[in-house]
Amino acid sequence: MIRVRFAPSPTGYLHIGSARTALFNWLYARHNKGKFLLRIEDTDRLRSKEEYLDEILGSLKWLFMNWDEDPTFQSRRFDLYKRYAEDLLKKGLAYMEGEAIIFKVEKDLTVSFDDMIHGKIEVSTNELKDQVLMKSDGTPTYNFACVIDDVEMKITHIIRGDDHISNTPKQILLYRALGLAIPNFAHMPLILSKDGGRLSKRHGATSIFEYKREGFLPEALVNYLSLMGWAPGEDREILPLDEIIKLFDIKDVNKTGATFDMDKLSWMNGQYIKDMDLADIVSRSEIFLKGNGIIDDKFDEARWSDIVKAYKERARTLEDFIGIYKIFFHDAIEYDEAAVEKYLKKSNSKDILNRCRVVLKSASSFNKASIEEAYRKLADDMKLKAAELIHPTRVAISGKTVGAGLFDMMELLGRDKVLKRLERFC
RNA sequence: GGCCUCAUCGUCUAGCCUGGCCUAGGACGUUAGGUUCUCAGCCUAAAGACUCGGGUUCAAAUCCCGAUGGGGCUACCA
Numbered sequence: 001m002i003r004v005r006f007a008p009s010p011t012g013y014l015h016i017g018s019a020r021t022a023l024f025n026w027l028y029a030r031h032n033k034g035k036f037l038l039r040i041e042d043t044d045r046l047r048s049k050e051e052y053l054d055e056i057l058g059s060l061k062w063l064f065m066n067w068d069e070d071p072t073f074q075s076r077r078f079d080l081y082k083r084y085a086e087d088l089l090k091k092g093l094a095y096m097e098g099e100a101i102i103f104k105v106e107k108d109l110t111v112s113f114d115d116m117i118h119g120k121i122e123v124s125t126n127e128l129k130d131q132v133l134m135k136s137d138g139t140p141t142y143n144f145a146c147v148i149d150d151v152e153m154k155i156t157h158i159i160r161g162d163d164h165i166s167n168t169p170k171q172i173l174l175y176r177a178l179g180l181a182i183p184n185f186a187h188m189p190l191i192l193s194k195d196g197g198r199l200s201k202r203h204g205a206t207s208i209f210e211y212k213r214e215g216f217l218p219e220a221l222v223n224y225l226s227l228m229g230w231a232p233g234e235d236r237e238i239l240p241l242d243e244i245i246k247l248f249d250i251k252d253v254n255k256t257g258a259t260f261d262m263d264k265l266s267w268m269n270g271q272y273i274k275d276m277d278l279a280d281i282v283s284r285s286e287i288f289l290k291g292n293g294i295i296d297d298k299f300d301e302a303r304w305s306d307i308v309k310a311y312k313e314r315a316r317t318l319e320d321f322i323g324i325y326k327i328f329f330h331d332a333i334e335y336d337e338a339a340v341e342k343y344l345k346k347s348n349s350k351d352i353l354n355r356c357r358v359v360l361k362s363a364s365s366f367n368k369a370s371i372e373e374a375y376r377k378l379a380d381d382m383k384l385k386a387a388e389l390i391h392p393t394r395v396a397i398s399g400k401t402v403g404a405g406l407f408d409m410m411e412l413l414g415r416d417k418v419l420k421r422l423e424r425f426c
Numbered sequence: 427g428g429c430c431u432c433a434u435c436g437u438c439u440a441g442c443c444u445g446g447c448c449u450a451g452g453a454c455g456u457u458a459g460g461u462u463c464u465c466a467g468c469c470u471a472a473a474g475a476c477u478c479g480g481g482u483u484c485a486a487a488u489c490c491c492g493a494u495g496g497g498g499c500u501a502c503c504a
Contacts, residue, residue, distance in 0.1 A: 007504090009503090011503095043503095043504080098502090118432090121431085122430095127428075129500085141501090141502065141503085162497075162498065163498050164498090165499080166429075166499040169430095189432080194437095196496065196497080227438065231438085234440090237438090237454090254432095254439080255432060255433090256497095258439090260437095261437050261438060261454065263455055264453075264454040264455080265454095267454055274466095313466070372463095375463090386463065387463050390463040391463070394463075400464090401464055403466090405462085405464085406463055407463085
C-alpha cells in the first residue's frame with residue numbers, strides 16, 4: 001500500500017508552491033489508490049500558530065485535497081524522538097554535546113539514492129557534518145524528526161521539493177543507523193517567482209485563500225497547478241480532476257522549475273466559468289457576492305441567473321460579477337469618465353439619447369427583440385448607423401463601453417431603470 | 427567558496443530514455459484579420475525557442491564531455 005504525506009509547518013499560510021507539493025502527493029496517492037497523510041511540523045513552538053494551521057487545512061480542503069487518517073503533530077511526539085536518539089546514543093552512533101544529541105557522520109562513504117524524478121544522486125559523506133538530532137532544548141531537528149515520523153507513519157514515497165535533495169543523504173544515513181527501510185524519494189522542482197528566485201512572501205508566495213478571495217475557482221486553480229511541472233500529454237490542458245488523477249504519473253514530472261503565470265491562470269479560470277453549468281456558476285457567484293457583503297438573503301436569484309447567463313462567457317473571475325451585479329441592482333452606478341466624454345458629450349448626444357428615450361418609453365413591449373427592432377428603425381429614420389445609438393446608450397445605462405449585448409442589457413435592466421439612466425444625459 | 431541540481435518560444439510545456447518521422451508541436455501572452463452594437467468569446471494567421479563550445483555518429487534538441495547561466499543546500503530553521 002502506497003502511503004505519502006504532506007508535511008506543512010504552521011508558521012505561515014499555504015501558498016502556491018506548497019499547495020503544488022501537496023497536490024502532487026495527493027495525486028500520486030489517489031492515482032495509486034494509496035493513502036495521503038498529513039503531518040504538522042510544529043516543533044517550532046514560537047512561530048507555529050493555530051490560525052495558520054486552520055488556514056492550511058482549509059486551503060487543502062478548498063482544493064479538493066482530502067486526507068486520510070488523523071494528522072500527526074510533531075509537537076506531541078517529542079518523547080518518541082528522544083527514544084530513538086537515545087537508542088543511537090546507546091549504539092555509540094551518536095554523542096552528547098552539552099544537552100544536545102549529535103549523530104556521528106562516518107567519513108569516506110558514498111550515499112546514493114534513486115530519485116524517481118532525477119534518477120541516481122550520489123554524495124560523499126565527507127561533505128556532511130555531524131548532525132544534531134536533539135537540540136539542547138529537548139526538541140528534535142527537522143532532519144531527525146522527519147525520518148522518525150516517516151518511518152512511524154509507514155511512508156513509502158516521499159514526494160517533496162527540490163530544496164530537500166541535499167537533506168536526503170543526511171536522512172538516509174539516519175535510516176541506516178537506525179536499521180530502518182529507506183523509502184522512495186521524488187524531488188520535484190520548485191515553483192519560481194517572476195524574478196526567477198524562490199517563492200517568498202515578498203515574491204509571489206500568495207496565500208491560496210487570496211486566490212479564493214479574488215474569485216478564482218478551485219477547479220481552475222488545481223488544474224493550473226497540476227500543469228506546473230507535469231503535462232498529461234496529447235496537448236491537453238483543461239481537464240477535470242478525475243482525469244488528472246487517472247493520467248498523473250510521478251515519472252512524468254519535469255526536472256525544471258516553473259514560473260507561475262497569473263495570465264494563464266486567469267485565462268483558465270475564465271474557461272471554467274464559461275463552460276460551467278449555468279446553475280452552478282449562478283450559485284457560486286451568489287456565494288461569492290454574499291461573502292463580499294454585496295447581497296443578502298432577499299435577492300432576486302431568477303433575475304441574477306439571467307444576468308449571469310449574459311455575462312458568464314466574458315467573466316474571468318467571480319470578482320467580475322461584483323461590478324456586473326452593481327450595474328443591474330444598484331440605483332447609482334459608476335461612470336467611466338473617459339467613456340462619458342467620448343460617447344455622451346458630443347453635440348448631438350442629447351438629441352440622440354432623447355429620441356431613444358422617447359422610443360423606449362412608448363414601445364408596447366420591452367424585450368430584447370422589440371427593443372432592437374425599435375432601435376434599428378430609429379437609426380434608419382435618423383439616417384444614422386445603429387452603432388451611433390447603441391454605444392451612447394450603453395454608456396448611459398451601464399457607465400461602461402464594455403459588457404453584454406446592449407439589447408440583452410436593456411431587457412435585463414428593465415424599462416424603468418433604462419429610462420431613468422437615459423434621462424440623466426438628455 | 428564547496429557540494430547537489432537544472433538548462434526547448436517572454437511564460438507553461440510536447441519531443442529527449444529507445445538519435446533520423448523536428449524546416450521543433452500545443453497553450454497563455456503579444457500582433458494582425460474575421461464574426462459582432464462594444465468588450466469578451468469563438469475562428470484564422472503571424473512573430474517567437476533547442477544556452478554556448480567540443481565530441482560520438484552517415485545523422486543530435488535527443489548520447490558524452492566541458493564552459494556558462496539559473497536554482498538549492500552548506501543552522502541546535504523547517
